[in-house]
Amino acid sequence: xxxxxxxxxKYNIEFRVGSMLIAIVLVMSALSFVSPYPPSDTFVVAPDxxxxxxxxxxxxxxxxxxxxxxxxxxxxxxxFGVLVAMLSRVLSLSIGLLAGYKGGWIDRILMSVNxxxxxxxxxPILILFYFVLRDSMSTLLxxxxxxxxxxxxxxxxxxxxxxxxxxxxxxxVSIYSGMTTREILVREHLPYVMPIVFSTTMxxxxxxxxxxVTLAVLGFMDINSPTIGGMLYWANQHTAVVAGIWWWIAFxxxxxxxxxxxxFLLAVxxxxxxxxxxxxxxxxxxxx
Amino acid sequence: xxxAPILQVRNLRAAFRTHHFGVRRDVPAVDDISFDVRANExxxxxxxxxxxxTTLIKTIAGVIKPPLELVGGSARFAFxxxxxxxxxxxxxxxxAIRWSKLAYIMQGSMNVLNPVRRIGKTFEDFxxxxxxSAGDFQQRVEAHLQRVRLEPSVLRSYPHELSGGMRQxxxxxxxxxxxxxxxxxxxxxxxxxxxxxKDVLAMMRDIQGAMGASxxxxxxxxxVHAALTDRLGIMYAGRLVEEAPTDVIFRxxxxxxxxxxxxxxxxxxxxxxxxxxxxxxxxxANAPPGCRFHPRCPLAVDICRVQAPAMTELATQHRVxxxxxxxxxx
Numbered sequence: 001x002x003x004x005x006x007x008x009x010k011y012n013i014e015f016r017v018g019s020m021l022i023a024i025v026l027v028m029s030a031l032s033f034v035s036p037y038p039p040s041d042t043f044v045v046a047p048d049x050x051x052x053x054x055x056x057x058x059x060x061x062x063x064x065x066x067x068x069x070x071x072x073x074x075x076x077x078x079x080f081g082v083l084v085a086m087l088s089r090v091l092s093l094s095i096g097l098l099a100g101y102k103g104g105w106i107d108r109i110l111m112s113v114n115x116x117x118x119x120x121x122x123x124p125i126l127i128l129f130y131f132v133l134r135d136s137m138s139t140l141l142x143x144x145x146x147x148x149x150x151x152x153x154x155x156x157x158x159x160x161x162x163x164x165x166x167x168x169x170x171x172x173v174s175i176y177s178g179m180t181t182r183e184i185l186v187r188e189h190l191p192y193v194m195p196i197v198f199s200t201t202m203x204x205x206x207x208x209x210x211x212x213v214t215l216a217v218l219g220f221m222d223i224n225s226p227t228i229g230g231m232l233y234w235a236n237q238h239t240a241v242v243a244g245i246w247w248w249i250a251f252x253x254x255x256x257x258x259x260x261x262x263x264f265l266l267a268v269x270x271x272x273x274x275x276x277x278x279x280x281x282x283x284x285x286x287x288x
Numbered sequence: 289x290x291x292a293p294i295l296q297v298r299n300l301r302a303a304f305r306t307h308h309f310g311v312r313r314d315v316p317a318v319d320d321i322s323f324d325v326r327a328n329e330x331x332x333x334x335x336x337x338x339x340x341x342t343t344l345i346k347t348i349a350g351v352i353k354p355p356l357e358l359v360g361g362s363a364r365f366a367f368x369x370x371x372x373x374x375x376x377x378x379x380x381x382x383x384a385i386r387w388s389k390l391a392y393i394m395q396g397s398m399n400v401l402n403p404v405r406r407i408g409k410t411f412e413d414f415x416x417x418x419x420x421s422a423g424d425f426q427q428r429v430e431a432h433l434q435r436v437r438l439e440p441s442v443l444r445s446y447p448h449e450l451s452g453g454m455r456q457x458x459x460x461x462x463x464x465x466x467x468x469x470x471x472x473x474x475x476x477x478x479x480x481x482x483x484x485x486k487d488v489l490a491m492m493r494d495i496q497g498a499m500g501a502s503x504x505x506x507x508x509x510x511x512v513h514a515a516l517t518d519r520l521g522i523m524y525a526g527r528l529v530e531e532a533p534t535d536v537i538f539r540x541x542x543x544x545x546x547x548x549x550x551x552x553x554x555x556x557x558x559x560x561x562x563x564x565x566x567x568x569x570x571x572x573a574n575a576p577p578g579c580r581f582h583p584r585c586p587l588a589v590d591i592c593r594v595q596a597p598a599m600t601e602l603a604t605q606h607r608v609x610x611x612x613x614x615x616x617x618x
Contacts, residue, residue, distance in 0.1 A: 170401060
């Protein structure tokens with residue numbers, strides 16, 4: 001694993017840039033633990049101060065330091081993305097592997113559910129959830145809802161791999177040796193799909209963070225817990241752009257874009273690592 | 289021969305049965321096959337592609353699933369005397385003998401190793417449950433690997449790090465780790481070049497000799513049969529047409545199909561042209577009546593077209609299914 005990472009860092013510029021951006025984002029979120037100000041306190045510093053030595057990213061109209069506020073925001077947003085990714089991975093892995101391996105009516109039922117989730121328009125559903133739940137809507141609850149909505153594409157992908165694994169000789173031998181379905185899926189098939197899962201995880205995080213930011217900007221979220229979207233929401237509420245408080249908008253956007261691009265580059269380079277054919281194409285070899 | 293048979297196959301029939309849109313199709317891939325495999329012998333099954341070799345051994349090993357169905361007959365193992373065939377046995381009984389008593393080296397056995405699992409893990413996955421104790425498992429695996437001339441370090445390798453021959457040896461070690469009484473090997477050497485093949489075959493013989501197992505060895509490669517097997521059964525279109533000790537098949541085959549098969553083999557120093565039989569193997573969904581070989585048989589007479597010949601023992605240990613040959617001898 002260490003050797004792979006070293007190789008990727010050395011030869012793959014996407015991976016290098018991606019991990020650098022993610023490192024910045026991670027350092028930012030780690031800094032939240034040493035923040036001098038509690039995240040929800042307002043008017044702890046002079047409002048509307050531009051970036052300076054004392055306040056690197058300036059201060060907001062609500063009297064908060066943008067830099068320290070941002071550390072909390074990115075931490076929560078990342079945690080949200082990771083949580084959604086984890087939960088939806090559990091769903092998509094178990095459903096994809098089971099449907100692909102079992103086939104028959106189990107596959108048909110699971111995949112009809114799967115296809116339903118693929119065609120459901122997500123955004124109106126999420127807004128509907130917000131209007132139904134209102135004040136009881138929390139970041140955690142939203143993460144669970146998003147996970148339940150975001151597993152379907154990847155379950156289909158994993159199912160297609162599982163179907164091909166099912167026909168391989170080692171699966172036949174596993175059955176012959178008396179392994180149970182659970183053992184075959186967990187021990188024989190799961191390691192095979194893990195690289196694909198890694199790559200899709202990052203895309204899934206991008207998707208969920210994007211939606212979370214969108215919902216929060218529009219105010220369809222718990223706006224009191226600091227997230228990137230929440231910061232932008234408050235900036236809009238205080239008409240930061242009109243008032244010329246550009247730093248309140250620019251820095252959160254820059255940081256979340258860094259997270260996006262970083263995750264995307266990591267997913268791309270991971271993909272290339274998984275698929276030797278694209279690696280070969282980059283080296284100028286392979287079928288032309 | 290005094291040794292009791294370890295496997296008795298009697299009138300075994302298996303067919304692929306499909307039922308689509310109201311149309312029934314029956315493909316009798318294994319038709320009325322009887323033979324014995326004795327303890328401690330290597331029994332070879334030969335025949336061209338689509339002659340039903342793999343279907344036959346799948347039926348014997350009980351790994352059949354629709355559309356393949358057992359139609360009739362029995363395949364009885366000495367270590368499971370109460371059971372007509374594994375296809376009908378209870379899952380618990382089958383689970384108890386698989387791997388520990390009956391090993392099955394599958395076709396394309398180069399690929400039985402999971403590419404993303406280390407070899408040692410694969411051993412644990414497949415064999416540990418059949419050995420029971422986890423304590424000395426590691427030592428046992430390493431000792432057994434030594435028997436197929438592999439270093440213990442392969443246990444930490446992934447399959448792609450090994451050569452084809454090494455992988456093949458791992459596969460054989462994997463199948464024989466529990467010292468099974470009976471090993472079914474379905475074309476285990478087909479993908480290897482002849483040098484590695486020779487090595488692997490010698491090793492299979494060694495292991496078989498050391499552990500006293502019987503092997504049912506299936507391949508279309510007559511050279512492998514000549515090198516390895518004690519007795520040989522020749523299959524044609526889902527039926528057994530001739531069975532004899534291997535050297536008898538090669539020197540004095542009686543069935544016209546076997547004779548052509550042997551005559552087609554190249555011989556060093558012989559420059560004469562190899563003649564091929566006219567025609568192609570029959571479609572089993574629409575098999576010719578009578579003897580299935582008669583459309584291509586140079587000796588065919590009227591009775592061949594209506595009545596299927598039975599296996600008849602002409603000499604000790606030499607059975608043939610052919611009206612003409614048995615008629616001449618009678």
